Amino acid sequence: MPLLEVKNLGINFGGLRAVNKFDLDIQTGEIVGVIGPNGAGKTTVFNMLSGYYRPTDGTIAFKGRTMNGLRPFQVAQRGIARTFQNIRLFPQISVLDNVRIAFHPRAGYNMLDSILRTPRFKAREAELTGRAMNLLAVFGLEDKAEIKANGLPYGAQRRLEIARAMAVQPDLLLLDEPAAGMNPAEVQQLVELVRFVKEKFDVTVLLIEHQMGLVMNLCERLVVMDFGEIIASGLPQEVRENPKVLEAYLGRGAVA
Amino acid sequence: MNKTKQMVLALVGVVVLYALLKALIVTGIIGPYWQIILNESMIYVIGGLGLSIIYGFTGQFSLGHAAFVGIGAYCAGWFAITFSHYGIWASLGSLVVGMISAGLVGYLIGVPILRLKSDYLGIATLGFNFIVYDGMQNSDKLSSVLGGAQGMTGVPQFQTFEWYFVTAVIVFILVRNLVFSSHGRAFTAIRENETAADVVGISPARTKIMAFTVGCVLAGLGGALYAHNYPYVNPDSFTFLESINYLIIVVLGGMGSMTGTVITAVGWTFLLEVLRMFLSLLGPSFINLRGVLYALILIVVIILRPQGIFGGMEASFLVPRIGRRKSNAAAGS
Numbered sequence: 001m002p003l004l005e006v007k008n009l010g011i012n013f014g015g016l017r018a019v020n021k022f023d024l025d026i027q028t029g030e031i032v033g034v035i036g037p038n039g040a041g042k043t044t045v046f047n048m049l050s051g052y053y054r055p056t057d058g059t060i061a062f063k064g065r066t067m068n069g070l071r072p073f074q075v076a077q078r079g080i081a082r083t084f085q086n087i088r089l090f091p092q093i094s095v096l097d098n099v100r101i102a103f104h105p106r107a108g109y110n111m112l113d114s115i116l117r118t119p120r121f122k123a124r125e126a127e128l129t130g131r132a133m134n135l136l137a138v139f140g141l142e143d144k145a146e147i148k149a150n151g152l153p154y155g156a157q158r159r160l161e162i163a164r165a166m167a168v169q170p171d172l173l174l175l176d177e178p179a180a181g182m183n184p185a186e187v188q189q190l191v192e193l194v195r196f197v198k199e200k201f202d203v204t205v206l207l208i209e210h211q212m213g214l215v216m217n218l219c220e221r222l223v224v225m226d227f228g229e230i231i232a233s234g235l236p237q238e239v240r241e242n243p244k245v246l247e248a249y250l251g252r253g254a255v256a
Numbered sequence: 257m258n259k260t261k262q263m264v265l266a267l268v269g270v271v272v273l274y275a276l277l278k279a280l281i282v283t284g285i286i287g288p289y290w291q292i293i294l295n296e297s298m299i300y301v302i303g304g305l306g307l308s309i310i311y312g313f314t315g316q317f318s319l320g321h322a323a324f325v326g327i328g329a330y331c332a333g334w335f336a337i338t339f340s341h342y343g344i345w346a347s348l349g350s351l352v353v354g355m356i357s358a359g360l361v362g363y364l365i366g367v368p369i370l371r372l373k374s375d376y377l378g379i380a381t382l383g384f385n386f387i388v389y390d391g392m393q394n395s396d397k398l399s400s401v402l403g404g405a406q407g408m409t410g411v412p413q414f415q416t417f418e419w420y421f422v423t424a425v426i427v428f429i430l431v432r433n434l435v436f437s438s439h440g441r442a443f444t445a446i447r448e449n450e451t452a453a454d455v456v457g458i459s460p461a462r463t464k465i466m467a468f469t470v471g472c473v474l475a476g477l478g479g480a481l482y483a484h485n486y487p488y489v490n491p492d493s494f495t496f497l498e499s500i501n502y503l504i505i506v507v508l509g510g511m512g513s514m515t516g517t518v519i520t521a522v523g524w525t526f527l528l529e530v531l532r533m534f535l536s537l538l539g540p541s542f543i544n545l546r547g548v549l550y551a552l553i554l555i556v557v558i559i560l561r562p563q564g565i566f567g568g569m570e571a572s573f574l575v576p577r578i579g580r581r582k583s584n585a586a587a588g589s
Binding site: 050081082088091096100101104113115117125133 | 430433434437438439440441442444445448449451452453454455456457458459460466470512568578
């Protein structure tokens with residue numbers, strides 16, 4: 001059984017068909033990339049997978065259970081975490097709390113425990129903090145734990161967003177253009193980071209990307225979208241040589 | 257300095273502050289009038305902390321906080337009068353009644369209106385304040401005890417400052433504990449970025465309703481104490497302008513700062529009274545300048561410090577120590 005099973009997914013915005021007949025199976029442990037020119041519908045697919053948009057038709061099944069109609073927080077609780085193209089952190093609070101917030105659904109104590117500072121609160125809180133610090137250490141942010149998230153440099157903010165996503169303890173990680181705004185050296189570091197995260201946390205990765213260098217390097221399998229539909233899929237090498245893909249990226253004349 | 261020492265010092269500080277105020281009251285330096293104002297400042301601390309949770313920490317803009325203070329005052333007042341033959345127990349019970357009634361109404365009204373964002377939510381809560389005000393004006397039709405437009409009289413009075421001070425300190429400690437917990441972090445996450453909170457598994461609707469209800473419970477408690485501090489409870493004490501006072505306390509004190517809310521609540525209460533006294537010395541026609549002066553103070557502070565006086569800051573003894581543990585690489589899973 002695939003980890004994620006998407007069948008015939010489609011969505012209309014008014015009269016516009018933004019995504020049409022999108023099928024995708026992801027097996028546990030894969031790194032899959034979704035590529036395509038601007039406006040192809042990649043982020044729209046992500047938004048449907050993470051519960052932001054309600055698909056007009058089609059089904060999404062995760063670990064064999066349907067995900068249709070779930071709200072984003074429910075999707076997260078089922079084990080899908082995501083990052084955003086334009087980083088979305090909690091800017092005015094500490095790096096540590098950015099991660100600790102993601103433990104909230106599994107905090108293991110109630111409001112009464114909080115306000116009365118019960119032993120259960122103390123024990124759980126110490127554990128959450130310890131786990132958050134460990135995560136920060138993995139992402140090289142340990143010594144930044146107490147500064148505000150918006151005080152981090154751009155690359156570190158990207159790492160923090162991934163760290164926060166991993167605090168959700170996902171089985172599937174969705175990365176929306178993780179290399180946006182990065183220079184080639186940073187992109188290389190990112191490739192290594194994603195590989196490392198995948199191995200370390202045993203997580204399956206689906207990512208959207210523009211930068212061909214990154215996807216060719218990182219992804220085991222690619223899906224190419226254009227005008228809301230899948231125009232090609234397969235191994236990176238195959239996709240690169242597919243005339244339809246070249247046409248979508250470079251225009252018709254370039255292929256001939 | 258370690259945290260235990262800081263906590264002890266804070267506790268000593270509270271006791272010293274209490275002893276000082278009590279001494280001033282006993283020796284008559286703080287007369288009966290100023291004692292009522294002092295009590296009132298404690299009421300503003302409690303209600304202000306309520307709005308601080310709703311707006312300062314969770315970011316839900318409310319222009320109707322006084323309505324919940326009023327609901328607390330009226331329900332608590334009604335209870336205390338109706339069961340006054342139980343003496344002190346009626347008054348104690350009325351505090352609980354004030355909290356529950358305001359909390360319940362807050363929950364019921366919060367479910368539909370907290371779907372709205374920022375300005376729209378402000379307008380909805382503003383509308384609710386007007387509805388409650390009209391309800392109070394006509395409350396005598398429900399029960400003659402409530403007094404309608406005449407106001408409610410006969411609520412047993414708490415003459416002692418301890419009631420107000422101890423309640424405010426307890427509320428402050430509990431709010432502090434809530435803020436520095438996973439629930440408090442969920443509130444802040446909603447304020448900082450609702451979308452991001454949603455994708456890490458926090459239900460925005462549930463969290464907002466929770467924060468709003470807790471904030472309204474505190475407003476209700478403030479209201480209940482209000483009913484015991486003034487012999488006369490009047491609908492005009494809970495108008496939209498009173499909601500603005502609470503908003504000023506939270507915004508001027510600084511969003512997301514309990515320290516700021518408390519200091520501003522006390523400062524603002526006394527500022528209004530001092531202005532009233534000072535201006536009336538100049539002559540009866542000067543009293544209307546009060547509105548101009550305090551609006552001016554507000555404008556100047558917001559220009560100089562848009563984040564509020566204590567925005568994003570918290571007295572250090574309040575902030576819990578981070579339980580650091582040895583990091584090892586086996587994180588997360």
